[in-house]
Amino acid sequence: MASLRISPIVSSFNNQSKRSCQSHRGKHDQSCSSLLFGKTFPNRVLNENGRLLTISKVAASEVVAKEESNEEKTHVAFTSVRQERWQGELQVEGEIPQWLNGTYLRNGPGVWHVGEYNLQHLFDGYATLVRLNFESGRLVMGHRQIESEAYKAAQKNQKVCFREFSDNGPKSDNFLDYMGDLAKLFSGASLTDNTMTGVVKLGDGRVLCLTETQKGSILIDPDTLDTLGKFEYTDNLGGLIQAAHPIVTDTEYITLLPDLINPGHQVVRMEPGTNERKLMGRVNCRGRPSPGWVHSFPVTENYVVVPEMPLRYCPQNLLKAEPTELYKFQWLPDSKAYMHVMCKATGKTVASVEVPPFVTFHFINAYEETDEDGRVTAVIADCCEHNADPAILPNLSLHNLRSLHGQDVLPDAKVGRFRIPIDGSPNGTLEAALDPNEHGRGMDMCSINPNFLGKKYRYAYATGAQRPCNFPNTITKLDLVDKKAKSWCEEGSIPSEPFFVARPGAAQEDDGVVISMVSQKNGDGFALVLDGTTFEEIARAKFPYGLPYGLHGCWVPKN
Ligand SMILES: CC1=C(/C=C/C(C)=C/C=C/C(C)=C/C=C/C=C(C)/C=C/C=O)C(C)(C)CCC1
Numbered sequence: 001m002a003s004l005r006i007s008p009i010v011s012s013f014n015n016q017s018k019r020s021c022q023s024h025r026g027k028h029d030q031s032c033s034s035l036l037f038g039k040t041f042p043n044r045v046l047n048e049n050g051r052l053l054t055i056s057k058v059a060a061s062e063v064v065a066k067e068e069s070n071e072e073k074t075h076v077a078f079t080s081v082r083q084e085r086w087q088g089e090l091q092v093e094g095e096i097p098q099w100l101n102g103t104y105l106r107n108g109p110g111v112w113h114v115g116e117y118n119l120q121h122l123f124d125g126y127a128t129l130v131r132l133n134f135e136s137g138r139l140v141m142g143h144r145q146i147e148s149e150a151y152k153a154a155q156k157n158q159k160v161c162f163r164e165f166s167d168n169g170p171k172s173d174n175f176l177d178y179m180g181d182l183a184k185l186f187s188g189a190s191l192t193d194n195t196m197t198g199v200v201k202l203g204d205g206r207v208l209c210l211t212e213t214q215k216g217s218i219l220i221d222p223d224t225l226d227t228l229g230k231f232e233y234t235d236n237l238g239g240l241i242q243a244a245h246p247i248v249t250d251t252e253y254i255t256l257l258p259d260l261i262n263p264g265h266q267v268v269r270m271e272p273g274t275n276e277r278k279l280m281g282r283v284n285c286r287g288r289p290s291p292g293w294v295h296s297f298p299v300t301e302n303y304v305v306v307p308e309m310p311l312r313y314c315p316q317n318l319l320k321a322e323p324t325e326l327y328k329f330q331w332l333p334d335s336k337a338y339m340h341v342m343c344k345a346t347g348k349t350v351a352s353v354e355v356p357p358f359v360t361f362h363f364i365n366a367y368e369e370t371d372e373d374g375r376v377t378a379v380i381a382d383c384c385e386h387n388a389d390p391a392i393l394p395n396l397s398l399h400n401l402r403s404l405h406g407q408d409v410l411p412d413a414k415v416g417r418f419r420i421p422i423d424g425s426p427n428g429t430l431e432a433a434l435d436p437n438e439h440g441r442g443m444d445m446c447s448i449n450p451n452f453l454g455k456k457y458r459y460a461y462a463t464g465a466q467r468p469c470n471f472p473n474t475i476t477k478l479d480l481v482d483k484k485a486k487s488w489c490e491e492g493s494i495p496s497e498p499f500f501v502a503r504p505g506a507a508q509e510d511d512g513v514v515i516s517m518v519s520q521k522n523g524d525g526f527a528l529v530l531d532g533t534t535f536e537e538i539a540r541a542k543f544p545y546g547l548p549y550g551l552h553g554c555w556v557p558k559n
C-alpha cells in the first residue's frame with residue numbers, strides 16, 4: 001500500500017468544569033482526569049499524490065474526559081480540536097446536486113488552550129480551517145490549523161504570546177517591561193494575527209484569512225489549506241485595525257480602517273492582482289471618544305454604509321494587562337448611535353443620521369430606495385441586531401457556552417432594518433424587519449445570495465434559536481417580504497453559519513443550496529446541505545470527528 005499522510009493528530013481538551021472555571025481562571029482544571037480515548041472511523045484518505053485510498057480506521061480524536069460521571073460532557077462545538085492536517089472523503093447520505101462543484105472554506109476558532117492554560121472566550125481560539133470540496137456529488141473534507149505567528153509562538157513557547165480578543169497575552173513583571181509592552185502595543189507588534197474570523201476569495205483567486213488586526217491577513221492555499229504567509233499591504237495607509245469583514249467581489253475589495261485617534265474610518269479599496277489599498281474617502285464619527293466598533297459594514301450599488309454604534313473601541317482597554325468587562329471595547333450609550341453613507345464615486349459623506357442605539361456585528365445586506373423618478377431617497381441596511389445590549393459579548397465566554405447548555409440565556413436578537421434618509425434629514429429609523437419570535441429571538445451569522453449584494457433582496461439565511469438555548473441552534477431562512485422564517489433544527493445540535501451557494505444560471509433568488517457544518521451533542525458532526533428554496537435537507541455527510549464551532553466561510557467555484 002502506498003504511504004499515507006493522514007497526520008491524524010487531533011487533540012481536544014474538554015477543559016472546564018462548572019466548579020472550577022471561575023476560581024482557576026486561565027488554569028487547566030485539575031479535577032479533569034486524563035482519560036484519553038481514541039475514536040476510529042472507516043474512511044478514505046488522500047495519499048501524498050492526492051489519490052483516494054480506503055483504509056479501515058482513522059484515529060480521529062483524543063478527548064480529555066471528566067472524572068465526574070454525573071457531569072455532562074462539554075459540547076464539541078466549544079471543545080478544542082487541534083488538527084495539524086487531515087483530509088479524506090466523506091460518505092454522503094442523500095444527494096448532493098451535480099451542479100455543486102467547488103470548495104466551501106470555513107474559518108473559526110478551534111483551539112482554546114495552550115498547554116495547561118485555557119483561553120476564556122469563544123473569539124480567543126486559534127484559527128482552524130475546514131474545507132468541503134464538492135465534486136460531481138462527492139465530498140472531500142480537509143482540516144488544518146492556520147499557522148499564524150500567534151499560533152506558532154503559542155505552540156513554541158507554550159504560552160499566549162500576543163493580545164487576543166479577551167486575553168491580553170504576557171503580563172509584564174516590572175516597569176521596564178511595561179514600557180516595552182506599551183511600545184509594542186503602539187507599533188502593533190503585540191496584537192494578534194490569529195486570523196480566525198473569516199476567509200475570503202479575492203477577485204484574482206488568492207484566498208485570504210482575516211481578523212481585525214491589519215497584520216492578521218494571511219494567505220492560504222485553498223486546496224491544501226497550507227498557510228502561505230502574511231499578506232503584505234504595499235500601501236502606506238497605516239493604522240493597526242481593520243473591519244473583520246471586507247466586501248469582496250470579483251472586481252474589488254473594500255474595507256474600513258478605523259482611526260482611533262481622530263475618530264473616523266478610512267474607506268479603502270483594493271483591485272484584484274494588487275496588494276495596494278487606495279483611499280476612497282474618509283467618514284468622520286460623530287460620537288466620542290473613539291469610533292464605534294465596526295466588525296462588518298454593508299454596501300449598496302453606489303454607497304458604502306459606515307455604522308457607528310455606541311459600542312466603541314477602547315484604546316485604554318487595549319493597553320490594560322488585566323481582563324476588562326467588554327474586552328477591547330466600551331459601551332457608551334450617551335455617545336449615541338449614527339449611520340453614515342459615503343458615495344463610492346466621490347468619497348463624500350452624503351448622509352450622517354442619528355439612529356436609535358444598536359449593537360450589531362453582522363450586516364446582512366443594504367440597498368437603495370428610490371422615488372418614482374429613480375432618485376435615491378434612502379438607504380436600507382439590514383443587520384443582526386442584539387437589542388442594543390452588548391451582553392452578547394460576555395455571553396459568548398467559554399464558561400457560559402460550556403456550562404449553560406440548554407438553559408435559556410441567549411440574549412434576544414432580531415433582524416434590524418435601518419432606513420437612512422439621504423435628503424438631509426437628521427434622523428434615521430431602526431425597526432425589526434420581521435417579528436423576532438419567527439426565529440426564536442436569536443439572529444446572527446447571516447448570508448445571502450451574493451448576486452444580490454447591495455441590491456433589493458428578499459431572502460437571508462442565518463442562525464436562529466429554538467429556545468431554551470444558550471447559543472443559536474437553528475438554521476433559518478428569512479423571507480423579508482412575507483416576513484416569515486423557516487428553520488432547520490436538530491435537538492442538541494449547533495450548526496455554523498448557513499452559507500448560500502447559488503445554482504449557476506438560476507433565475508430565482510433562493511435557487512441554490514445552503515451549506516452548514518453541524519456539531520452534535522454526542523460529540524460527532526456532519527456537513528449539511530439544504531435546498532435553498534424548500535429548505536429541506538438534501539444531503540449530509542458525517543465527519544470523522546466532531547468540529548468546534550466555526551465562524552465564516554467563502555465559496556471557491558471549480559474553475
Ligand atoms: C478589535 C480588536 C481585536 C480583535 C477582535 C476580534 C477578533 C473580534 C472578533 C469578533 C467576532 C468573531 C464577532 C462575532 C460575533 C458573533 C456573534 C455576536 C454571534 C452571536 C450569536 O448569537 C484584537 C485583535 C484582539 C485587538 C485589537 C482590537
Ligand SMILES: [Fe+2]
Pocket residue numbers: 197244245295361362551552
Ligand atoms: Fe463576523
